[in-house]
Amino acid sequence: MGTENASSSCFPSSSTSMPRWTYEYDVFLSFRGFDTRKKFTSHLYEALKRNGITTFRDDENLDRGAFIKPQLLKAIEESKIVVVIFSRDYASSSWCLTELAKIIECMNKKKLTVLPVFYDVDPSDVRKLRGTFEDAFAKHLIDNTENVQTWKDAVSDVAGISGWDLWDEFESTVIKKIIQWINYELDREVPSVFEHLVGMESRVEEMLDLCLGERLDCVRFIGICGIGGIGKTTLAREIYNKIFRVFEASSFIDNIREESENQLLVSLQKQLLSKILMSTQKNISNVYExxxxxxxxxxxxxxxxxxxxVNEEEQLKALAGKDEWFGVGSIIIVTSRDRHLLRRxxxxxxxxAKELNDDEALKLFSWKAFKKPHPEENYVDLSKRFVKYADGLPLALEVLGSLLFGKRIDEWKNALEKLKEEIGNKIFNILKISFDGLTKMQQELFLDIACFFKGEYKDGIIDIVQSFGFYPAYNIGFLVDKSLITIDEYGTLWMHDLLQEMGQDIVHRESLKELGRRSWLCRYEDVLHVLKNNIVS
Known part of the structure; x- marks a missing residue:
């Protein structure tokens, strides 16, 4: 059997009509350790890791001393794809056969995708239970008559699925093709990074044309430019999520402007190398190194x-200086508010990056204000007036909609009048009115996050501020509901940079000249100045 037989049509795929399952692993490796652990399985496992594919292999994932069977079976249930490596002595292991029976059970229950690989065995011998497989089952009949027929059926069923035969190809070639196939399977239904994305589909298509529209026989730098709050990061995340698996390695580096202000360019270089090379670089002492x-x-x-x-050319010089730094076909995407910086x-x-049109803007606003794509009947005209004020800016629409959710019509009208009274920066006024609507305790927590806790783990923050009586669990949830902060999949607190700037500006305005009179000191040099001059009041 060759690689051409391993098309996606040969395997069960997930269905929206099926119940939802929690997946811990992308891939589960089923193999006979004695035959392949230090050979093919080891090489395949390392290739899966390099490609960012979360893989279960029993010798690394099971706790020492743990009873092996329940953990193995649970790992199969929590995997999307199982790679079964049939080798000469695979069937001699009752553990391997128990795994295989569980794999068949999960295929029938949740449409698990299974890929057989035939290592130093003839696929037809495995399927028809001849040779070493026949000998192994003869021994099992003596020891465990009860399970033998189930095991036989499992071997025949899995061996009947199209897969890869290593008989006449180099291991490295087969591993590369397996990785490509697994990437394709994992990417067939890649979910959107963010909830209720509106107007993103056409923008993603335009960006994909820029990234992949031409033959990639060079290194390509691509910029995403636009004002703050317009969705540059969201678009970059969507593109990254869709195409990262077709590259040998990938990395998404967040918040470069903020990190650079804290003099951490070397840290960003280490982060980039760590993600690309799947290892930690400890020997970089300065940016030039x-x-x-x-x-x-x-x-x-x-x-x-x-x-x-990115907001400084030094950042680009430190992280992605020239084309020749990268291999052919590489893509470097840079988001920035500064078009001239990108050109330089x-x-x-x-x-x-474009503002949302009127229809898109109303839809996004409605998702936040009404939890559905259209406004309530009595709120249509008011909604359109708020949408017009936000001027197609996604962040403004999200913050305004979240602010007004569940409010009465008279409260909507008051909020609109307050916005009209403000002059100057529209986006700042929108963000500020949302801040003004918080309780004093919530405002203080918001400013704490803006000044100190952005990028920190939520659980750690809760422990810190609990002693101040902030009711952090409730109030953090409230700030999330109001679109003022987010919590990522790892439990980290994040805040849009414009919201952070607004919070820090509020603190700055408490005392423009006398730093010691401010409630918060957000910058290292400000803290140093106050302490050196003993000007705390």
């Missing part, structure tokens, strides 16, 4: 790198 390591280690790799929120760095392809 990091540049040398980057261009030496990445020049032969086809990589996808996203550098988010030689970025030829720049996508201008």
């Amino acid at each position: 990091g540049i040398n390591v980057l261009r030496k280690r990445l020049r032969n790799k086809k990589v996808l790198i996203v550098l988010d929120d 760095h030689g970025v030829k392809h720049i996508y201008e």
